[in-house]
Amino acid sequence: MPLRFPRFAALLAILTIGVLPCAQAVEYTRVNTTASKISFTYNQFGSRVYGTFGKFDATLDFDTANPTAAHARMTIDLASIDAGSSDANAELQKPAWFNTADYPVATFESTRVKALGNQRYLITGKLNLRGMTRELQVKVLLKPEQAIGIFDGNIILKRSDFKIGEGEWADTVVSNDIDIRFRIVAPQR
Template identity: 70%
Template sequence: MNSRFPSLCILAAALAFGFFPDAEAARYTQVNETASTISFTYNQFSSRVYGTFGKFKATLDFDTTNPEAGHAALTIQLHSIDVGSEDADTELQKPAWFDTQKYPEATFESTGVKALGDNRYSITGKLTLRGITREVAVPVLLKEESAIGIFDGQLTLKRSDFKVGEGEWGDTVVSDDINIRFRMVAPQR
């Protein structure tokens, strides 16, 4: 009888029951909001406008070995908008736009995560803006660098779906498509 057979059985059992950690497994449970960003672009009078939101809270529970069990949430303080013009920032807080007196925050709560391969994921969830909730799917790429996970994602929203820019702004002066990008930075746990 081969004397290596018992050793091979023990090794196979250890692998089958997960006694050896996966070198590529990572878990992320905290977002570094200072290093993270939320930005957006839109067209106004055929010119591209860039803006950011400076204040937000993000939570994350994401394990690369079980991404389907992941969860993410985001709360954006809409008064923290910055499009490079104080007048425009003030205008965007008025009732025709974000109406920050009545709706000071926008929120996202994930409802599912699907692994797409090559560190790409689709995160679905409920986005609430101006009291209107829509389901959205967000494609996300996870870049892992020196025990830090960088979750890069982008999606395009229609402002009319959330009644943003009503009245005189409902025409084509400002594009209906708003392109949102985010970069959430999370240390590995």
């Protein structure tokens, strides 16, 4: 029996030392937009379509020890859309869609962050798109890797909520549900 206790103590010490670095608070205050990505998928004529936004800026103030005080803001250049073809990209900038002449950017700004456990968070914020503002909730998973944090999330956006694709496009040719996914890469502070 005396030999088991030292082994147990050694195992406990190894586990404790291995757990402590992961439990330490980490701050993320910058975003690497080059390594980050915003993509979307939707259905058109029964086929799945994939696209991305090539230009966006983001700010982040996130401390894992105090997530309720976190703040995030993202500005997306709508003209940087890539929906798979130059014709689609040009169409999406017209008044019936994004109307980039009048509304060149979309912005999202957080108003609340709630920790859900296991590196998962619920971020509530306001999305301004086409001059309309709607409150959204986004579930986000933080994946800490080496000296960076990867914030993965997605949301289903209803294009009808922002009058995107009006007129002849308002029917079911293009799905009302747009699945937006993002991967925000932020170095540790």
